[in-house]
Amino acid sequence: MIAMIPQLVINATGIVAAFLFMYGLKRMSSPVTAPSGIFVAGVGMLAAVLASFLYALAANAETRPYVALNTGLAAVALLIGGGIAFWSGRKAKMTSMPQMVALYNGMGGGAAGSIAAVELLGHRAHGFSSLIVTLLGALIGAVSLSGSLIAWAKLESILKKPARIPGQQFLNAAVLLATLALGGYIVFVSKGGETPLVDAPRWIGLFFGGALILGILMTLPIGGADMPVVISVYNAATGLAVGLEGFVLGNPALMIAGMVVGAAGTLLTVLMAKAMNRSVAAVLFAKFGPGGGKKTKGAPPGSLKPVDASDAGIFMRYAKSVIIVPGYGLAVAQAEGKLYDFVKLLQAAGVSVKFAIHPVAGRMPGQMDVLLAEAGVPYDLIFQLDDINDEFKDTDVALVIGANDVVNPAARTDKTSPIFGMPILNADKAKKVYVIKRGQGKGYAGIVNGLFYEPNCNMVYGDAQAELVKMIEAVRGLGAHAAA
Amino acid sequence: MSPAITMGGFVALYIFLLAGFTGWVVIGGVPAILHTPLMSGSNFVHGIVVVGGLFALINATTTTERIFGTVAVVLGAGNAAGGYAVTSRMLAMFQESKHKQPAHAGAAHGTAHMTAPHSQRVKKTGGAK
Numbered sequence: 001m002i003a004m005i006p007q008l009v010i011n012a013t014g015i016v017a018a019f020l021f022m023y024g025l026k027r028m029s030s031p032v033t034a035p036s037g038i039f040v041a042g043v044g045m046l047a048a049v050l051a052s053f054l055y056a057l058a059a060n061a062e063t064r065p066y067v068a069l070n071t072g073l074a075a076v077a078l079l080i081g082g083g084i085a086f087w088s089g090r091k092a093k094m095t096s097m098p099q100m101v102a103l104y105n106g107m108g109g110g111a112a113g114s115i116a117a118v119e120l121l122g123h124r125a126h127g128f129s130s131l132i133v134t135l136l137g138a139l140i141g142a143v144s145l146s147g148s149l150i151a152w153a154k155l156e157s158i159l160k161k162p163a164r165i166p167g168q169q170f171l172n173a174a175v176l177l178a179t180l181a182l183g184g185y186i187v188f189v190s191k192g193g194e195t196p197l198v199d200a201p202r203w204i205g206l207f208f209g210g211a212l213i214l215g216i217l218m219t220l221p222i223g224g225a226d227m228p229v230v231i232s233v234y235n236a237a238t239g240l241a242v243g244l245e246g247f248v249l250g251n252p253a254l255m256i257a258g259m260v261v262g263a264a265g266t267l268l269t270v271l272m273a274k275a276m277n278r279s280v281a282a283v284l285f286a287k288f289g290p291g292g293g294k295k296t297k298g299a300p301p302g303s304l305k306p307v308d309a310s311d312a313g314i315f316m317r318y319a320k321s322v323i324i325v326p327g328y329g330l331a332v333a334q335a336e337g338k339l340y341d342f343v344k345l346l347q348a349a350g351v352s353v354k355f356a357i358h359p360v361a362g363r364m365p366g367q368m369d370v371l372l373a374e375a376g377v378p379y380d381l382i383f384q385l386d387d388i389n390d391e392f393k394d395t396d397v398a399l400v401i402g403a404n405d406v407v408n409p410a411a412r413t414d415k416t417s418p419i420f421g422m423p424i425l426n427a428d429k430a431k432k433v434y435v436i437k438r439g440q441g442k443g444y445a446g447i448v449n450g451l452f453y454e455p456n457c458n459m460v461y462g463d464a465q466a467e468l469v470k471m472i473e474a475v476r477g478l479g480a481h482a483a484a
Numbered sequence: 485m486s487p488a489i490t491m492g493g494f495v496a497l498y499i500f501l502l503a504g505f506t507g508w509v510v511i512g513g514v515p516a517i518l519h520t521p522l523m524s525g526s527n528f529v530h531g532i533v534v535v536g537g538l539f540a541l542i543n544a545t546t547t548t549e550r551i552f553g554t555v556a557v558v559l560g561a562g563n564a565a566g567g568y569a570v571t572s573r574m575l576a577m578f579q580e581s582k583h584k585q586p587a588h589a590g591a592a593h594g595t596a597h598m599t600a601p602h603s604q605r606v607k608k609t610g611g612a613k
Contacts, residue, residue: 081561089569108563113557263507
């Protein structure tokens with residue numbers, strides 16, 4: 001009877017943790033309660049992890065001799081993995097949040113895969129369904145691991161260009177089929193999990209290898225503009241893998257948490273893909289970006305007209321209304337603080353200033369909101385696409401900072417453009433458009449932007465932060481003159 | 485008889501079904517401004533996989549199991565701890581402002597913390613999708 005107590009405590013803690021996760025996620029889905037949401041979920045996690053050490057007391061006779069060693073190892077592994085990740089998460093720049101999420105997500109997928117490896121190599125998965133679910137979780141977890149790492153490397157700019165192999169689709173399909181066939185063979189030789197897998201380590205190794213290669217192949221050809229969707233897909237995938245391994249381990253907390261994330265992640269993915277007017281399948285099967293997008297014709301009519309930052313700044317100072325369209329370039333230049341300084345100057349001069357956020361601006365949905373929030377920009381200046389798009393035509397100046405594809409009119413007009421149909425911000429409808437851009441390069445999707453060639457558009461070339469400082473100085477200089 | 489939970493495939497399917505539905509509903513009405521923190525938050529939640537890793541490691545009997553169990557715990561702990569750090573940092577920026585009014589346009593106060601959106605704004609962004 002006494003021997004049952006640890007297991008009972010673990011089970012009870014699991015239920016509490018599962019509840020706290022769902023409650024925490026619910027709180028996280030409203031801005032007012034969001035900060036407490038992660039704390040609630042964190043409490044659940046801490047309780048579940050601490051209770052897990054009770055497994056040491058519930059160990060059966062076979063494992064008892066190893067329990068002390070295993071438990072010590074577990075504590076060390078927990079501290080090392082948790083410590084390093086916590087430290088890196090605290091230290092990471094706000095702009096590199098997307099790749100941090102990708103990295104931690106890959107770790108979760110890897111953990112699910114490793115659990116499956118223990119189950120398979122230790123002959124623990126008994127029974128037909130258990131073995132198949134283990135293999136399925138292993139496949140999804142391993143794909144999520146390698147895929148997330150590729151996504152991380154792309155966002156970190158370690159991998160620069162989408163790599164495309166001729167016949168990519170067929171290659172992916174072939175690797176997937178081969179991996180599934182290996183899984184089927186493992187089920188077959190173990191007679192559906194009835195007999196131990198005698199010479200199986202080799203096959204299990206190949207199975208994992210195939211899954212890891214599949215994740216790499218699937219992610220390599222996908223362009224950077226699609227990375228938010230890809231991370232979201234892998235987030236959902238890791239959740240699913242965790243849920244499946246939870247089933248194998250008979251742990252409902254893992255099943256519930258994993259499945260909640262699997263479903264929530266899937267919905268987030270759909271929402272993001274919808275915002276880009278693309279199907280999730282089109283993203284995953286990489287029908288986007290250079291190569292797929294046929295390097296469209298030459299330059300559009302018109303010309304690029306560079307202008308000094310100070311001129312642009314002064315023009316905005318005397319405008320009635322300005323809408324700012326921030327993009328990833330703002331995040332890269334870490335110019336959000338300077339941008340808000342500039343906005344405050346304009347406001348002090350009586351200019352009405354608003355921010356227009358495209359759903360997929362940056363590398364992750366909501367990233368721009370987070371950045372502007374960090375700089376201290378009040379909510380009531382920040383507007384989402386649908387709420388502000390009609391205002392551009394009555395606005396004096398649209399200031400585009402480090403954004404490109406989300407203001408490319410080709411999405412409205414050019415049926416051959418890979419982004420055709422994506423809702424864009426109507427920056428081109430403003431009376432005057434200024435674009436702060438590092439160079440003449442194309443956007444992340446690798447498409448020429450006709451907006452930059454329009455008669456009402458001027459380019460301010462340079463680092464966003466430096467150019468904003470020039471604008472601030474120019475406007476301040478005016479103020480000094482007026483005072484003198 | 486062990487109190488360890490054993491369940492048939494159908495009970496598992498019920499759990500998956502209900503949990504999946506819960507996840508879908510919980511995320512359903514989320515405003516776009518919270519997409520990034522929420523993805524990060526759900527990323528943290530599947531860090532619970534560390535518990536599975538602990539189970540596998542503590543019950544390991546061979547070196548192979550021990551190695552993969554340790555890998556599972558290191559990676560799972562990384563998922564959970566890193567996910568928590570990143571999410572709480574992002575969400576902290578929505579704090580400190582519950583008692584503050586949204587800043588008036590033109591009011592150039594240097595501290596300018598994030599102002600909590602009033603309910604109307606939340607509804608607006610939520611409906612924008």
